[in-house]
Amino acid sequence: MLKRMFIRRVTYILNVKNKNKRMKPKVSIIMGSTSDLAIMKKAADLLNDFQIPFEMQALSAHRTPKEVEQFATLAESRGVKIIIAAAGMAAHLPGVIASMTTLPVIGVPIDASLNGLDALLAIVQMPPGIPVATVGINASLNAALLAVEMLALEDQSVKQKLTQYKDNLKNKIIQANNELQEVKYPFKTN
Numbered sequence: 001m002l003k004r005m006f007i008r009r010v011t012y013i014l015n016v017k018n019k020n021k022r023m024k025p026k027v028s029i030i031m032g033s034t035s036d037l038a039i040m041k042k043a044a045d046l047l048n049d050f051q052i053p054f055e056m057q058a059l060s061a062h063r064t065p066k067e068v069e070q071f072a073t074l075a076e077s078r079g080v081k082i083i084i085a086a087a088g089m090a091a092h093l094p095g096v097i098a099s100m101t102t103l104p105v106i107g108v109p110i111d112a113s114l115n116g117l118d119a120l121l122a123i124v125q126m127p128p129g130i131p132v133a134t135v136g137i138n139a140s141l142n143a144a145l146l147a148v149e150m151l152a153l154e155d156q157s158v159k160q161k162l163t164q165y166k167d168n169l170k171n172k173i174i175q176a177n178n179e180l181q182e183v184k185y186p187f188k189t190n
């Protein structure tokens with residue numbers, strides 16, 4: 001009995017692993033260092049919630065330039081549609097990737113020093129011709145949502161989930177306003 005349960009469990013795990021290997025990533029999350037992971041986890045969580053196949057890698061234009069080139073030049077042929085690139089400090093990574101691919105690159109400035117302003121300016125101030133769609137400092141959730149919006153242009157099921165997601169946001173505000181109605185002050189008029 002125990003043996004059968006063990007075999008079933010192992011088969012299940014192997015199946016999940018094989019399925020994950022067979023799935024081709026549509027979004028690639030690249031970060032300059034695993035020290036950025038705490039922030040980038042929100043992007044991964046959102047893509048996972050939307051059931052969008054994605055991959056995650058740490059690559060650095062400064063520390064592993066050859067690997068960055070290999071990644072950027074091959075990403076499209078591997079089926080990747082959008083690249084989310086996060087980096088802090090002298091954040092050259094998103095721009096360098098953007099220079100070597102025609103895929104859209106979404107940049108996430110990470111607050112690793114100077115409150116993230118150094119990374120924000122490095123990512124957003126790209127020279128004409130090489131755009132990086134830059135989100136706010138540490139705004140990895142928005143980066144993932146932007147990627148989902150791009151995929152929704154051609155995928156009705158993703159679009160439906162996105163509509164549901166936005167409806168939920170609206171409902172949260174409606175609920176918040178109902179709660180604010182209950183906050184009483186002698187001079188509060190609503």
Ligand code: C2R
Nearest residue numbers: 032033035060061062087088091092093
């Ligand atoms: P460590 O914590 O590894 O020292 O990295 C990373 O994104 C991270 O925020 C510190 C910070 O350096 C950033 N980094 C870049 C690049 N490579 C790493 N900005 C790059 O190539 O642009």
